Amino acid sequence: MLVEAKSGHTGGPLSCTDFATTLYFNVLNHDPGNPTSPDRDMVIYSIGHVTPVNYSILAECGYFPLKDLMEFRKVEGHLQGHPNRLDTPGVEASTGSLGQGLSISVGIASGFRMDNKPNRVYCVMGDGENQEGSIWEAAMAAGNFKLDNLCAILDLNNCQIDGHMEDIMDINPIADKYRAFKWNVIEIDGHDLVQIRDAFATAKSTKGKPTIIIARTVMGKGVSFMEGDYNWHGVAPSLEQGEKALGELGTNYAEWSQRLLTN
Amino acid sequence: MIVKELTAVDKKKTREGFGRALAQLGHDNPNVVALTADLGGSVNMRFFAKDFPDRFINCGVAEQNMCNIASGLSLVGKIPFFATFGCFATARCLDMIRTTICYANLNVKIAGSHGGLLTGEDGASHQALEELGLMRILPNMTVIAPCDFWEAQRATKAVADIDGPCYLRLGRASIPVLTDENSPFEIGKAVTHREGSDVAIVACGVMVYESLMAAEMLSQDGINARVINLHTIKPIDVDTLVSAAEECGAVVTAEEHQIHCGMGSAVAEALVQRCPVPMEFVGVQDRFGISGPGDELLKVFGLKDVDIVKAVKKVLKRKK
Numbered sequence: 001m002l003v004e005a006k007s008g009h010t011g012g013p014l015s016c017t018d019f020a021t022t023l024y025f026n027v028l029n030h031d032p033g034n035p036t037s038p039d040r041d042m043v044i045y046s047i048g049h050v051t052p053v054n055y056s057i058l059a060e061c062g063y064f065p066l067k068d069l070m071e072f073r074k075v076e077g078h079l080q081g082h083p084n085r086l087d088t089p090g091v092e093a094s095t096g097s098l099g100q101g102l103s104i105s106v107g108i109a110s111g112f113r114m115d116n117k118p119n120r121v122y123c124v125m126g127d128g129e130n131q132e133g134s135i136w137e138a139a140m141a142a143g144n145f146k147l148d149n150l151c152a153i154l155d156l157n158n159c160q161i162d163g164h165m166e167d168i169m170d171i172n173p174i175a176d177k178y179r180a181f182k183w184n185v186i187e188i189d190g191h192d193l194v195q196i197r198d199a200f201a202t203a204k205s206t207k208g209k210p211t212i213i214i215a216r217t218v219m220g221k222g223v224s225f226m227e228g229d230y231n232w233h234g235v236a237p238s239l240e241q242g243e244k245a246l247g248e249l250g251t252n253y254a255e256w257s258q259r260l261l262t263n
Numbered sequence: 264m265i266v267k268e269l270t271a272v273d274k275k276k277t278r279e280g281f282g283r284a285l286a287q288l289g290h291d292n293p294n295v296v297a298l299t300a301d302l303g304g305s306v307n308m309r310f311f312a313k314d315f316p317d318r319f320i321n322c323g324v325a326e327q328n329m330c331n332i333a334s335g336l337s338l339v340g341k342i343p344f345f346a347t348f349g350c351f352a353t354a355r356c357l358d359m360i361r362t363t364i365c366y367a368n369l370n371v372k373i374a375g376s377h378g379g380l381l382t383g384e385d386g387a388s389h390q391a392l393e394e395l396g397l398m399r400i401l402p403n404m405t406v407i408a409p410c411d412f413w414e415a416q417r418a419t420k421a422v423a424d425i426d427g428p429c430y431l432r433l434g435r436a437s438i439p440v441l442t443d444e445n446s447p448f449e450i451g452k453a454v455t456h457r458e459g460s461d462v463a464i465v466a467c468g469v470m471v472y473e474s475l476m477a478a479e480m481l482s483q484d485g486i487n488a489r490v491i492n493l494h495t496i497k498p499i500d501v502d503t504l505v506s507a508a509e510e511c512g513a514v515v516t517a518e519e520h521q522i523h524c525g526m527g528s529a530v531a532e533a534l535v536q537r538c539p540v541p542m543e544f545v546g547v548q549d550r551f552g553i554s555g556p557g558d559e560l561l562k563v564f565g566l567k568d569v570d571i572v573k574a575v576k577k578v579l580k581r582k583k
Binding site: 038042044084085086092093094095096097100103104105106107108109110111112114115121133134137138140141 | 296317318320322323325327328330331332333334335336337338339340341343358359361362363366367368
């Protein structure tokens with residue numbers, strides 16, 4: 001989809017893929033056939049720019065046809081560069097301006113609690129995004145409000161647009177900061193599926209505190225020439241690079257395009 | 264209403280009208296939720312907070328967080344009203360209002376108190392003079408500036424009945440009460456408070472009262488001024504404005520706001536396409552406020568009835 005779009009974010013979606021896939025296929029209570037079901041858990045992508053993983057998973061779940069992915073970022077499609085809830089089934093909020101998703105999630109969690117509902121809200125955050133002050137306003141509120149129906153997942157890939165996170169504005173010690181804000185903190189390898197699943201289970205059973213899963217990840221995970229390289233934050237692969245990347249992931253461009261277009 | 268009666272009217276705060284209506288809404292609709300950022304007393308949420316503590320959230324001094332907590336609440340079917348001073352409710356939260364609320368057309372109601380110069384002694388930092396412009400430029404947003412205590416109550420109830428983002432401008436000071444409990448109110452429908460055919464004065468907020476006073480003074484000189492209360496700045500009542508322009512041939516706008524991008528600009532945008540007529544703009548002339556008693560500030564900044572009279576006489580010289 002990124003090759004077709006000729007623009008978009010590549011590195012971050014790949015660092016999120018393992019935990020985001022686990023979240024939708026193993027953790028979330030949702031019904032792709034009824035995207036507005038009042039019984040559903042909600043996912044807020046505070047890092048709106050990871051639409052390639054967000055949309056791919058929604059399509060794989062059945063929220064919309066896979067072929068729509070080929071119209072990502074195109075006028076004729078419904079998949080905006082950054083997600084808009086009015087355009088795309090399964091997108092819960094319009095994000096893209098960083099630092100806003102955690103506050104939205106606090107509101108959702110508060111609403112569920114007002115209604116004594118068991119629904120949960122998950123918020124996908126980036127590390128660079130934790131440089132935004134609004135994240136800390138939300139973190140303070142979630143801790144003080146004891147929102148144990150809120151689980152944040154921090155994609156700690158140590159890369160942001162302009163460079164390595166430590167070289168731009170280090171957010172560490174990030175676990176200590178969230179502990180100080182009255183959160184339950186779980187640190188995991190964000191590419192270890194067992195650790196990911198266990199972390200979501202622990203988050204669900206933790207009472208009296210919101211949980212943040214700090215997932216140490218690798219930008220561009222799974223594609224050798226992208227891994228760990230911040231230059232892949234906001235660019236799409238060329239056709240040649242896309243072919244090579246898909247080859248490393250066990251498919252090829254023709255086969256993958258065909259799969260998307262016929263489903 | 265003659266001048267004598269106008270000067271004898273009661274004075275009440277629009278922010279109190281909001282607070283009383285919000286409490287009533289709390290009783291009428293279990294989905295109504297109220298949020299503030301450490302200004303619950305100032306924005307008169309005490310009535311609501313007392314009756315519905317489980318549906319009241321004090322976010323502390325963190326307006327951006329409050330704004331998007333409201334967004335989240337709307338996503339699970341609540342009707343959140345968040346309130347603080349207008350400067351902070353809009354300019355400080357603008358990105359949240361633009362991208363999270365308006366882009367997604369979320370059902371969030373924003374109440375900005377301390378709009379205008381009547382905020383007084385706290386000075387420029389606290390006198391919202393540009394928030395109507397900031398809000399009306401955003402797609403999907405409804406913008407309302409009630410003229411008095413009762414209209415603030417009606418507007419508060421009316422915005423709860425429509426789906427989508429709304430901004431309510433409220434004031435700190437007690438201002439003349441021009442309407443009553445049973446006056447009609449419809450979002451997007453301007454109210455003509457006084458008929459006249461020589462000039463139309465279009466105003467919102469406290470400037471409706473100043474305009475009525477001006478109209479009374481003008482009548483002494485044989486000038487019949489129509490006074491229109493344009494409480495809804497967006498969506499704007501084009502038909503009422505065009506009729507006024509056609510029938511009066513000249514328009515003066517009056518607002519407690521910057522003359523740029525505010526209500527007057529909205530009126531000009533509407534008229535220039537269908538019935539351009541000579542116009543004058545009474546409002547704050549591209550400058551920041553200062554500290555001082557509110558009513559004195561209206562005089563210093565040229566927002567009193569006499570200033571509207573001057574603007575009318577000026578525009579009439581250009582009328583064909």
